[in-house]
Amino acid sequence: MDRRLCDVSASARLAGPDEGIGRDELALATRNHGLPLEALRYDVTPPGLHYVLTHYDIPYVPGDESWELTIGGRVRRPMSFEPADLRAYPAVTLRVTLECAGNGRALLTPRPVSQPWLVEAVGTAEWTGVPLRLLLADAGVEDGAVDVVFTGADHGVERGVEQDYQRALPVDVAVGEESDVLVAYGMNGAPLPPQHGLPLRLVVPGWYGMAHVKWLRDITVTDRPFTGFQQSVAYRLRRHPEEEGEPVTRIAPRALLVPPGFPDFMSRARVVRPGTLTLEGRAWSGRAPVTRVEVSTDGGLGWGEAEVEPAGTHRWAWGRWRFAWAATPGDHVLTARATDAEGHTQPLEQPWNRGGFANNLVQRVPVVCLEPDD
Amino acid sequence: MDRRLCDVSASARLAGPDEGIGRDELALATRNHGLPLEALRYDVTPPGLHYVLTHYDIPYVPGDESWELTIGGRVRRPMSFEPADLRAYPAVTLRVTLECAGNGRALLTPRPVSQPWLVEAVGTAEWTGVPLRLLLADAGVEDGAVDVVFTGADHGVERGVEQDYQRALPVDVAVGEESDVLVAYGMNGAPLPPQHGLPLRLVVPGWYGMAHVKWLRDITVTDRPFTGFQQSVAYRLRRHPEEEGEPVTRIAPRALLVPPGFPDFMSRARVVRPGTLTLEGRAWSGRAPVTRVEVSTDGGLGWGEAEVEPAGTHRWAWGRWRFAWAATPGDHVLTARATDAEGHTQPLEQPWNRGGFANNLVQRVPVVCLEPDD
Numbered sequence: 113m114d115r116r117l118c119d120v121s122a123s124a125r126l127a128g129p130d131e132g133i134g135r136d137e138l139a140l141a142t143r144n145h146g147l148p149l150e151a152l153r154y155d156v157t158p159p160g161l162h163y164v165l166t167h168y169d170i171p172y173v174p175g176d177e178s179w180e181l182t183i184g185g186r187v188r189r190p191m192s193f194e195p196a197d198l199r200a201y202p203a204v205t206l207r208v209t210l211e212c213a214g215n216g217r218a219l220l221t222p223r224p225v226s227q228p229w230l231v232e233a234v235g236t237a238e239w240t241g242v243p244l245r246l247l248l249a250d251a252g253v254e255d256g257a258v259d260v261v262f263t264g265a266d267h268g269v270e271r272g273v274e275q276d277y278q279r280a281l282p283v284d285v286a287v288g289e290e291s292d293v294l295v296a297y298g299m300n301g302a303p304l305p306p307q308h309g310l311p312l313r314l315v316v317p318g319w320y321g322m323a324h325v326k327w328l329r330d331i332t333v334t335d336r337p338f339t340g341f342q343q344s345v346a347y348r349l350r351r352h353p354e355e356e357g358e359p360v361t362r363i364a365p366r367a368l369l370v371p372p373g374f375p376d377f378m379s380r381a382r383v384v385r386p387g388t389l390t391l392e393g394r395a396w397s398g399r400a401p402v403t404r405v406e407v408s409t410d411g412g413l414g415w416g417e418a419e420v421e422p423a424g425t426h427r428w429a430w431g432r433w434r435f436a437w438a439a440t441p442g443d444h445v446l447t448a449r450a451t452d453a454e455g456h457t458q459p460l461e462q463p464w465n466r467g468g469f470a471n472n473l474v475q476r477v478p479v480v481c482l483e484p485d486d
Numbered sequence: 487m488d489r490r491l492c493d494v495s496a497s498a499r500l501a502g503p504d505e506g507i508g509r510d511e512l513a514l515a516t517r518n519h520g521l522p523l524e525a526l527r528y529d530v531t532p533p534g535l536h537y538v539l540t541h542y543d544i545p546y547v548p549g550d551e552s553w554e555l556t557i558g559g560r561v562r563r564p565m566s567f568e569p570a571d572l573r574a575y576p577a578v579t580l581r582v583t584l585e586c587a588g589n590g591r592a593l594l595t596p597r598p599v600s601q602p603w604l605v606e607a608v609g610t611a612e613w614t615g616v617p618l619r620l621l622l623a624d625a626g627v628e629d630g631a632v633d634v635v636f637t638g639a640d641h642g643v644e645r646g647v648e649q650d651y652q653r654a655l656p657v658d659v660a661v662g663e664e665s666d667v668l669v670a671y672g673m674n675g676a677p678l679p680p681q682h683g684l685p686l687r688l689v690v691p692g693w694y695g696m697a698h699v700k701w702l703r704d705i706t707v708t709d710r711p712f713t714g715f716q717q718s719v720a721y722r723l724r725r726h727p728e729e730e731g732e733p734v735t736r737i738a739p740r741a742l743l744v745p746p747g748f749p750d751f752m753s754r755a756r757v758v759r760p761g762t763l764t765l766e767g768r769a770w771s772g773r774a775p776v777t778r779v780e781v782s783t784d785g786g787l788g789w790g791e792a793e794v795e796p797a798g799t800h801r802w803a804w805g806r807w808r809f810a811w812a813a814t815p816g817d818h819v820l821t822a823r824a825t826d827a828e829g830h831t832q833p834l835e836q837p838w839n840r841g842g843f844a845n846n847l848v849q850r851v852p853v854v855c856l857e858p859d860d
Contacts, residue, residue, distance in 0.1 A: 141512060269751070
C-alpha cells in the first residue's frame with residue numbers, strides 16, 4: 113500500500129478516558145443521522161427520519177437506465193439485470209425494522225472510535241422488491257456453494273484497505289425456502305432514496321444494517337467462505353484485537369421509549385408536568401418476536417409490565433408498547449427492557465466489544481417533573 | 487422559573503481549549519443532520535439529504551385535517567385556515583437554497599457550544615405554497631404595523647425560557663410587492679416531510695434557516711418590534727455577552743466543493759489518483775447573485791477563476807461552478823471562495839461571534855493524491 117494511504121487511514125482505536133468526541137467522529141455524525149426519538153410514534157418511519165449510515169460516499173445515480181446488477185460465480189446461468197427487469201418478477205413488500213450494528217457505541221466505556229451513535233440508529237420501512245431466492249433459483253446455484261457475496265457501488269478506504277463495500281450471507285440464509293431476503297427497489301411505495309441505496313439494495317430482515325448492501329451491483333456465489341474486510345476484519349465481536357471474533361449477525365432485542373414531555377434545546381433533557389402520562393415506545397428483536405417489555409421509572413430499581421401490542425402480520429417490524437406513569441415532582445430516570453420469545457433480553461450493564469457492535473444496553477431517559485404550579 | 491428548569495437548561499457557553507465535542511452537542515448531531523457533500527451534485531436536494539435543524543421535538547401530525555393557521559393582531563379581518571384552504575390560492579413554486587445560521591460553528595476557535603455543524607448545513611428544495619403577502623392583503627394589515635410574528639408548534643425550553651418557537655420579520659419584508667416569502671405546504675412536489683414542517687412552514691428566500699418557521703400555527707401583526715427569545719436573545723451577532731448585538735438576517739456568500747475522489751471511512755480524508763480532475767461545487771448568497779468563484783489547490787496561496795454557470799431563472803438557488811485541476815502526487819488543500827454582485831465575499835480568516843452565526847469562512851478540503859502506480 114502507498115505510504116500516503118496509510119497516512120489518511122488509521123487503525124481502529126478506543127477513545128482515552130474523558131476524551132471528547134473528535135473531529136473525525138463529528139464528521140460522521142453530521143452526515144449520517146439517527147431517528148429523532150419522537151418519530152418512534154410512526155408505525156412506518158418517513159424516509160428522511162429513518163437512520164442512515166453510509167461507509168463511503170453516496171453514489172450519484174441520476175437515472176437507473178445504465179445500472180446493471182450481475183449474478184455470477186457458482187451458478188449455472190450467470191445473469192444480468194437492469195432495475196426495470198426486476199419489476200417483471202412478482203413484487204413482495206415487507207415491513208422491516210433496521211438497526212445499525214453500532215447503535216449505542218458512543219455510550220460505551222471505553223468508547224470505540226467510529227460512528228458515534230447514542231441509541232437512535234434505527235428505523236422501520238416498507239421495502240418492495242424481488243425475493244433473492246427467486247433470482248438465485250433462476251441462476252441455478254451449483255452444489256458446494258457456501259456463501260453469497262454482495263457488492264455495492266460505494267467505494268472508499270478503511271484501515272488502509274481500498275474497497276467497494278462487500279458483505280456475504282451464508283447460502284442457506286440467502287436461498288432457503290423460508291428466506292425473506294429481498295433485492296429491493298422501493299421504500300415506502302416510492303423508489304429508493306439515494307441514501308437508502310437507489311436504485312437497488314439488499315434487505316435482510318432480522319439482521320443488523322451492515323448486511324443490507326446498498327447500491328447493489330453484483331451477487332457472486334462462492335464455494336468457500338468470504339473473507340473480505342467487512343466480513344472478517346470489521347463487524348466481529350472481539351474484546352482483544354488479536355481475536356478472530358464472532359461475526360455480527362441478527363439484531364439483539366431492544367426497547368426504546370418516546371421521550372415524554374418537551375426537551376431543553378441544548379441538554380436534550382426532558383421536562384414534564386405532574387400527572388398520569390402514558391409512556392409509549394417500540395421494541396424489536398431480529399431473533400424472535402418480542403413478548404415482554406418491562407419499564408422502570410426509578411432508574412432500574414423497580415420494574416412494571418408494559419402492555420405490548422400483539423405482533424400482528426409484520427414479523428420483522430417493531431411493535432408498540434405502552435405504560436402508565438404517575439409523574440411526581442422531582443428527577444426520574446425512565447428505562448425499558450425488551451425480551452423476545454427465545455428468551456433473549458437486554459442487559460442492565462454494558463456488553464462491551466472493541467467495535468461497539470450489537471450492544472443492546474437499556475436506554476436511560478432522565479426526566480425532570482416540575483412542581484404543579486409551574 | 488422553577489428551580490428544576492434551571493437545572494436542565496443552562497446558559498450559552500464557549501468550549502474550553504482542546505475540549506472535545508460533548509454528549510450534549512453529540513445528541514444534537516445524531517438527530518439533526520447536514521447535506522452529505524457529494525449530494526451537492528443534485529440541482530435540487532432529495533428531502534432526506536437536505537440539512538435539518540429542529541430546536542425541540544418534531545411535532546407528530548398524522549393528518550392535517552385538524553391543523554389551523556390563524557392570522558391576527560393588527561389586521562382588519564382576522565382569519566383562520568386549514569391547510570386545504572391554502573390550496574385554493576394560486577400555487578407558487580420557488581427553488582430556494584436554505585442554510586443554517588450556525589453552519590461552520592464547530593470549526594470556530596473558541597467553539598460556541600450548540601449544534602456542532604462543520605460546513606454541511608445547507609440544501610436546495612422547490613417549495614410550493616401561497617405568497618404571504620396575498621394572505622396578509624386579504625387580512626388587511628393596519629397602519630402602524632411594524633413586525634409580523636410567526637409561531638410554530640414545536641415546544642421546548644432554551645436557556646431557561648419555555649417557549650413555542652417564534653420568529654418575526656419586518657413588515658416590509660413580509661408584505662412588500664417584491665416579497666417572495668411563502669407559506670409553503672409542498673417540498674419537491676410532495677407534501678412537506680415531518681422534519682421540514684408538515685403541514686405548513688414559512689419560506690423566506692435569502693434568509694438563514696431560523697427565519698423559515700416550521701409547523702406554522704399563527705401569524706400575528708404587531709405595532710412594536712418583536713422581542714421574543716429567538717429574536718432578541720438567540721440569533722444575534724455578539725462578541726461579548728452583554729452586547730445587544732446585530733440581528734442575523736440574510737445568508738452570506740459561500741462556495742462548497744464536492745470532495746473529489748473517494749473517502750477514508752473514519753478520517754473522511756479524500757484520496758485521488760494523478761491526472762486532470764474537474765472540481766465542481768455550488769455557490770450561493772442571500773444578498774445578491776454569485777458572480778465569481780475562485781479556487782485554490784494549495785491552501786490559499788494561489789487562486790484561479792472557476793467557471794460559474796449563469797444564474798438562470800432561480801434567483802434564490804445555488805449555482806454550479808467548475809474548475810479543472812491537474813492533481814499530482816502529494817498532499818493538497820482545496821478551497822473555494824464565492825463573491826456576490828454586491829461585492830460580499832468569504833473571509834480567509836474566521837469571523838467570530840459568540841453564537842457562531844453567519845460564519846462563512848472558506849471550506850478547506852485536504853486531499854491525498856497517490857503515486858501513479860498505486
